[in-house]
Amino acid sequence: xxxxxxxxxxxxxxxxxxxxxGEKQALYNVSMDVAENSVTALIGPSGCGKSTFLRTLNRMNxxxxxxxxxxxxxxxxxxxxxxxxxVEMLRKEVGMVFQxxxxxxKSIYDNVAYGPRIHGITSKKKLDEIVEKSLRQAxxxxxxxxxxxxxxTGLSGGQQQRLCIARALAVEPEIVLMDEPTSALDPISxxxxxxxxxxxxxxxxxxxxxxxxxxxxxxxxxxxFFLNGELIEYDDTNTLFSNPGxxxxxxxxxxxxx
Amino acid sequence: xxTAGSVGMxxxxxxxxxxxTWEGIIPKLLLVCALVSxxxxxxxxxxLIVETARFFEEIPFVQFITGTEWTALFSGNQQKFGVLPxxxxxxxxxxxxxxxxxxxxxxxxxYLSEYAHDRVRRVLKPVLEILxxxxxxxxxxxxxxxxxxxxxxxxxxxxGPFNALSASIVVGIMIIPMIASLSEDAMSSVPxxxxxxxxxxxxxxxxxxxRVVVPAALSGIIASFVLGIxxxxxxxxxxTIAAGATPKLTFDPTDSIQTMTAYMVQAASGDISFxxxxxxxxxxxxMTLFVFTMIMNLLAQYISRRFKEEY
Ligand SMILES: Nc1ncnc2c1ncn2[C@@H]1O[C@H](COP(=O)(O)OP(=O)(O)O)[C@@H](O)[C@H]1O
Ligand SMILES: [Mg+2]
Numbered sequence: 309x310x311x312x313x314x315x316x317x318x319x320x321x322x323x324x325x326x327x328x329x330g331e332k333q334a335l336y337n338v339s340m341d342v343a344e345n346s347v348t349a350l351i352g353p354s355g356c357g358k359s360t361f362l363r364t365l366n367r368m369n370x371x372x373x374x375x376x377x378x379x380x381x382x383x384x385x386x387x388x389x390x391x392x393x394x395v396e397m398l399r400k401e402v403g404m405v406f407q408x409x410x411x412x413x414k415s416i417y418d419n420v421a422y423g424p425r426i427h428g429i430t431s432k433k434k435l436d437e438i439v440e441k442s443l444r445q446a447x448x449x450x451x452x453x454x455x456x457x458x459x460x461t462g463l464s465g466g467q468q469q470r471l472c473i474a475r476a477l478a479v480e481p482e483i484v485l486m487d488e489p490t491s492a493l494d495p496i497s498x499x500x501x502x503x504x505x506x507x508x509x510x511x512x513x514x515x516x517x518x519x520x521x522x523x524x525x526x527x528x529x530x531x532x533f534f535l536n537g538e539l540i541e542y543d544d545t546n547t548l549f550s551n552p553g554x555x556x557x558x559x560x561x562x563x564x565x566x
Numbered sequence: 567x568x569t570a571g572s573v574g575m576x577x578x579x580x581x582x583x584x585x586x587t588w589e590g591i592i593p594k595l596l597l598v599c600a601l602v603s604x605x606x607x608x609x610x611x612x613x614l615i616v617e618t619a620r621f622f623e624e625i626p627f628v629q630f631i632t633g634t635e636w637t638a639l640f641s642g643n644q645q646k647f648g649v650l651p652x653x654x655x656x657x658x659x660x661x662x663x664x665x666x667x668x669x670x671x672x673x674x675x676x677y678l679s680e681y682a683h684d685r686v687r688r689v690l691k692p693v694l695e696i697l698x699x700x701x702x703x704x705x706x707x708x709x710x711x712x713x714x715x716x717x718x719x720x721x722x723x724x725x726g727p728f729n730a731l732s733a734s735i736v737v738g739i740m741i742i743p744m745i746a747s748l749s750e751d752a753m754s755s756v757p758x759x760x761x762x763x764x765x766x767x768x769x770x771x772x773x774x775x776x777r778v779v780v781p782a783a784l785s786g787i788i789a790s791f792v793l794g795i796x797x798x799x800x801x802x803x804x805x806t807i808a809a810g811a812t813p814k815l816t817f818d819p820t821d822s823i824q825t826m827t828a829y830m831v832q833a834a835s836g837d838i839s840f841x842x843x844x845x846x847x848x849x850x851x852x853m854t855l856f857v858f859t860m861i862m863n864l865l866a867q868y869i870s871r872r873f874k875e876e877y
Pocket of ligand 2: 358359360487
């Protein structure tokens with residue numbers, strides 16, 4: 309397993325990443341590689357910098373005034389903080405699903421078609437195809453195929469979140485970032501999304517933040533444990549949970565703090 | 567038998583003090599204040615209806631509403647009471663104002679809500695609201711002494727000193743702050759998460775504004791347009807000063823015209839005799855105006871209720 313990881317070129321390579329919100333430092337010297345077509349879980353107590361780290365990968369932090377970054381983040385060998393990076397194109401390649409479902413107040417169809425449309429697809433036939441394909445990938449097609457014109461905001465929370473996943477997939481990203489995608493959902497919707505993450509791994513590289521350690525154990529190949537802005541431990545999920553290398557990791561996963 | 571406990575409970579017994587008396591009076595006092603404004607409004611509407619009804623005893627309703635000549639202030643048998651020229655004058659100014667104010671107001675709202683930094687917004691928003699408080703007579707003189715000469719000096723050398731064009735431009739300018747401010751309110755109440763989702767898919771700022779935020783805030787934005795238009799319909803000073811006093815059924819903005827409001831000012835400040843048909847015509851025109859603005863306000867309410875977004 310370790311050897312395999314060396315052979316495949318990483319999809320994401322983070323080196324010595326520091327991040328500051330104004331004066332306040334939120335990430336300290338984080339380095340980690342993420343392999344292609346894998347699921348990586350980010351765990352740690354709340355406020356430890358998981359979301360902040362995740363949002364450096366698609367440069368969503370650019371939208372927050374006063375954020376400063378040092379270090380390197382490469383996707384497929386290209387530094388995404390280089391001057392010649394087109395941030396919109398970067399975000400097309402790195403999709404994101406948020407903590408609370410946030411569908412647009414538009415129809416189900418228009419939600420999924422939004423991304424392809426802004427990236428220049430106008431053909432009705434092509435859009436129909438993308439919408440169906442994305443909704444199937446998000447395991448939502450059968451539930452909504454007869455009411456694509458209905459408002460997305462009328463769906464249940466779990467359906468809305470799967471719609472948001474479909475919407476993210478519709479622009480055909482390489483990497484999908486998920487920030488606690490199930491924390492607002494009931495157990496049944498949660499397990500649906502967990503299954504989905506397993507399936508999506510075939511085609512996408514997934515980084516998922518979760519505060520639920522069982523979830524990390526269930527869905528991920530590798531797990532990264534953050535504490536106070538530092539990456540404490542990063543290892544195969546099985547190893548990290550059964551045989552943590554760091555005392556702090558052990559304390560956290562055994563529930564001694566957090 | 568009295569115990570220490572029951573003596574203590576006496577403290578909670580009701581007593582008539584100035585505090586409780588005051589508490590009893592206050593709501594009644596407030597009710598009276600509320601009633602005064604309600605009764606005043608009812609009184610106005612009542613007078614309007616009564617005088618309008620008297621007017622229609624002399625001038626048939628159909629003649630009023632379909633007539634194309636308005637010469638109410640002429641003497642004797644030259645008087646004609648066809649309200650269409652006043653309506654067309656009002657609509658001409660209103661349409662021109664809407665053409666100016668809707669695009670500019672919406673653009674200002676988009677800038678404030680989606681582009682401006684916090685610090686800029688915190689300065690500009692109050693400035694807009696101050697602009698909305700400038701007395702309209704100031705705008706009127708601005709139209710007459712600045713905009714009209716400017717237009718005559720450039721694009722419309724043949725235009726007269728009184729014209730619908732400069733009045734509508736300036737009425738438009740006057741309602742920009744209102745539209746911008748109300749639209750901005752609607753746009754900034756669109757949840758952050760929706761914007762983030764759009765950015766995360768690779769939208770540019772303009773795409774987020776035009777394809778996500780504006781559609782999501784559309785009910786509030788359209789309501790702001792309607793309220794702005796309603797203001798334009800009822801605007802009085804600017805049109806009285808700059809648009810002229812010649813009721814004319816025309817859609818040429820360079821013409822001198824007269825609006826319903828401007829007629830009412832002219833008639834009320836001229837020397838018409840109390841109780842004459844011309845006098846009553848002020849009320850009939852006022853009623854017509856009232857119907858117009860009432861419809862607009864109801865429309866605004868309907869739109870913002872009916873199409874309210876649930877996020
Ligand atoms: N926009 C922001 N401005 C300033 N500080 C922030 C901002 N967002 C997050 N932080 C701070 O950065 C730290 C990490 O937050 P976050 O990444 O949201 O943690 P997590 O997702 O692990 O709960 C916290 O201390 C938080 O207060
Ligand atoms: Mg978080």
